[in-house]
Amino acid sequence: MGRQPCCDKVGLKKGPWSADEDRKLMNFILTHGQCCWRAVPKLAGLLRCGKSCRLRWTNYLRPDLKRGLLSDHEEKMVIDLHSQLGNRWSKIASHLPGRTDNEIKNHWNTHIKKKLRKMGIDPLTHKPLSIVEQEEEKPLKKLQKPMEQTAEEPTNDCLTKDSNSKNMFMAMNLEYGVEEVPTIDPECLELICNNSPTSSSSSNESSILKDFQFPDFDWSDYGIDNNNHHNNNGVDNIMENNVMSLWDVDDFSSWDLYNII
DNA sequence: AACCAATACAACCGCAACAAA
């Protein structure tokens, strides 16, 4: 016994909505409020299925919708939320008043994806592309090994506890198949700095950041001499709260993160 | 001006979750 289709599709109109249809639907919803979508087309005098009406209303006709391109701030929010939530567009949209899941999904697919790739970041995993590519080449055997070696349950704690960040970073990358790669959110971009300079092996850990050679990265913005990170206290300034946000760095494409680590 | 390709956005489809009977 199959399920009934959501509506009788015979004789129903498909495709773009006309201004007249919009007006009818708008008038109906504004007068009667949102009720049973299945009944809406009949009551509003539309030859559409209820699903189509709901979509048209939520994505286009709702009076509280914002129009136009996403602002830079909204775009950053989307990227940030996507790194935490993945493709859960409705959840992401719920954080952006006046924006619909469809709008955000479209914007992601047409703008942000490209932008991130250009920056050398994999839009799916939010990892640097070079790492993702290398991961994909690794045989399955290698993927399993780090799991066997660690007695502890692996954490997704942005490598904060292990003094050997390089190994941890590699291990984390190897623990997951492509589909289940944990996304790297901005907090994780802060990972290196979470090696607190005040912890027991601070000399080693704090030097990790100082050893980085970020091409084209202007350390002077942080009060650091570009050519001499090691002997400059500026690093500690930006690590004041054990956090270094890379959020405003526009182009990661030239960074060789494997070598960095 | 005409054609083609790329882009952006609206709309559709199938599925899953949930609620009601």
Place this chain on the structure above:
DNA sequence: ATTTGTTGCGGTTGTATTGGT
């Protein structure tokens, strides 16, 4: 507990618009 109907979600497709040749 099961069936049926409704709604919402995410992936995908279709089409209008724009830009380049």
